[in-house]
Amino acid sequence: MRETFGLKNLKVMVPFCRTPQEGRRVLEVIEEGGLARGEDELEVYVMAEIPSNVILAQEFAEVFDGFSIGSNDLTQLILGVDRDSERVADLFDERNEAVKRSCAALIEEAHRAGCKVGICGQAPSDYPDFAAFLVERGIDSISLSPDAIVPTTLEVLEAEKREANRETSEPAPSSR
Numbered sequence: 001m002r003e004t005f006g007l008k009n010l011k012v013m014v015p016f017c018r019t020p021q022e023g024r025r026v027l028e029v030i031e032e033g034g035l036a037r038g039e040d041e042l043e044v045y046v047m048a049e050i051p052s053n054v055i056l057a058q059e060f061a062e063v064f065d066g067f068s069i070g071s072n073d074l075t076q077l078i079l080g081v082d083r084d085s086e087r088v089a090d091l092f093d094e095r096n097e098a099v100k101r102s103c104a105a106l107i108e109e110a111h112r113a114g115c116k117v118g119i120c121g122q123a124p125s126d127y128p129d130f131a132a133f134l135v136e137r138g139i140d141s142i143s144l145s146p147d148a149i150v151p152t153t154l155e156v157l158e159a160e161k162r163e164a165n166r167e168t169s170e171p172a173p174s175s176r
Contacts, residue, residue, distance in 0.1 A: 008041065013068055013120075015047040020056060023063040037065065048117075049073035054102045054109075061113035066140075067106060071121025071130075075099050094123035095130050104137045116140040124148070128155035135159040 012030065017023045023046060027037055030044065037044045046053060046060050049070030053060055060067070071094045076083045078098050081091045093099075103119075110117045118141035124131035125148035132155045134142060144152050 003040070011065075012037075012042065012044045013047055014044060014064070015070070016050060016073075017046050017060075018050060018052055020059040020063050023060060027063065045118075047073075047120075048106055049121075050077050051102070054106045057106050057109035058113055061110055061115045064115070066116040066118070067110050069103055069106065069117065069119040069121060071099070071103075071119060071123035074102065074121070075123075078102055094121070095127055095133075100130075100133060103134060103139075107134070107137045107139055111138060119143065124152055128152040131156055132159035136163060 012035065014023065014026050017026060027044060030037070035042055043065040045066040045068050046064040047070045048054060048057075048060075048067040050073065053067070054074075057067070072083060075081075075092060075094045075096065079091060079093075079096060081088050083089075083092045107117045117139055119134060119139060120143040122145070124134065124142045125145040128148070128151050131142055131144075131152045135156050136159050142152075142156070
């Protein structure tokens with residue numbers, strides 16, 4: 001089916017997958033529908049939008065090819081704040097330290113397991129400094145809304161320069 005329409009560059013993203021066991025079951029269902037992970041280079045990513053995806057990142061990495069952070073849902077569930085409620089709107093902030101630490105931990109654990117991590121949430125579009133934070137942590141890809149492409153890209157370029165300067169200014173390890 002993918003080859004019929006020339007869609008071989010698409011990745012499947014599985015939302016709200018609570019456990020690795022549930023992920024395995026989803027892969028079985030996808031395969032029953034004619035899409036097998038790894039066949040014809042098909043990659044299947046899990047949306048990292050609930051705390052268990054972060055806490056069990058190593059286990060999810062055994063099931064999926066990569067992660068895509070859903071910053072809106074992840075923030076809502078980490079902070080326990082309804083993002084659509086005006087009463088607590090001021091508490092909903094993807095830049096909260098708990099959310100940032102969760103994103104950083106996920107990126108680190110996923111990379112350790114050889115998986116890529118992207119973000120498809122609204123946070124990088126709303127907060128270019130959050131995008132820069134993710135770049136500094138090594139995120140592989142960032143989705144942006146059209147109106148945020150230029151300012152966020154400029155912020156990302158600055159973050160990449162800072163990282164490059166940091167790497168070149170670090171002393172080389174001694175060879176004893």
